[in-house]
Amino acid sequence: xxxxxxxxxxxxxxxxxxxxxxxxxxxxxxxxxxxxxxxxxxxxxxxxxxxxxxxxxxxxxxxxxxxxxxxxxxxxxxxxxxxxxxxxxxxxxxxxxxxxxxxxxxxxxxxxxxxxxxxxxxxxx
Amino acid sequence: xxxxxxxxxxxxxxxxxxxxxxxxxxxxxxxxxxxxxxxxxxxxxxxxxxxxxxxxxxxxxxxxxxxxxxxxxxxxxxxxxxxxxxxxx
Numbered sequence: 001x002x003x004x005x006x007x008x009x010x011x012x013x014x015x016x017x018x019x020x021x022x023x024x025x026x027x028x029x030x031x032x033x034x035x036x037x038x039x040x041x042x043x044x045x046x047x048x049x050x051x052x053x054x055x056x057x058x059x060x061x062x063x064x065x066x067x068x069x070x071x072x073x074x075x076x077x078x079x080x081x082x083x084x085x086x087x088x089x090x091x092x093x094x095x096x097x098x099x100x101x102x103x104x105x106x107x108x109x110x111x112x113x114x115x116x117x118x119x120x121x122x123x124x125x
Numbered sequence: 126x127x128x129x130x131x132x133x134x135x136x137x138x139x140x141x142x143x144x145x146x147x148x149x150x151x152x153x154x155x156x157x158x159x160x161x162x163x164x165x166x167x168x169x170x171x172x173x174x175x176x177x178x179x180x181x182x183x184x185x186x187x188x189x190x191x192x193x194x195x196x197x198x199x200x201x202x203x204x205x206x207x208x209x210x211x212x213x214x
Contacts (some may be wrong), residue, residue, distance in 0.1 A: 035206070089205060
């Protein structure tokens with residue numbers, strides 16, 4: 001199980017261990033974002049800090065209906081005790097955890113500042 | 126090992142990617158592959174299809190290590206939806 005907390009801005013936050021190109025793990029707090037269908041997005045300065053490798057580009061639609069072309073990197077991270085390699089999207093926002101990374105998990109959020117966030121593995125019906 | 130970098134601006138990348146997808150790739154992949162990812166090398170026009178984005182790109186890079194890859198989700202204009210993306214001030 002992965003656990004986190006709802007912050008004062010009503011954002012569900014979980015800690016993530018992401019591997020940098022130097023092989024070290026870096027703990028980053030990320031916002032659980034059910035409106036994001038990717039795996040993980042990181043801002044350009046964190047991608048540079050982790051020295052992730054650029055892999056490809058694609059087109060995305062944003063919350064306001066506009067579209068953009070964005071860079072995709074890849075990184076290894078520890079997710080619920082397992083090592084995963086996932087696409088990392090470059091986005092000018094706080095780190096976001098998307099629905100693809102939470103695939104196969106149940107998300108429970110106590111919606112008040114200080115409330116608990118829990119992600120637990122489930123068997124799809 | 127050299128590190129791969131984009132060799133085109135974002136605008137040019139998308140323009141070339143759309144052109145190759147529409148003219149060469151789409152007619153070959155659209156039937157029966159809805160929702161899968163196509164990875165296209167902009168410089169050779171070669172492509173790979175897979176439900177897994179990483180698997181499609183890995184296969185393309187196995188034969189084209191320096192590929193300039195544009196990805197498309199079959200049947201959609203977008204490979205990602207970013208919900209309430211906001212910039213911190």
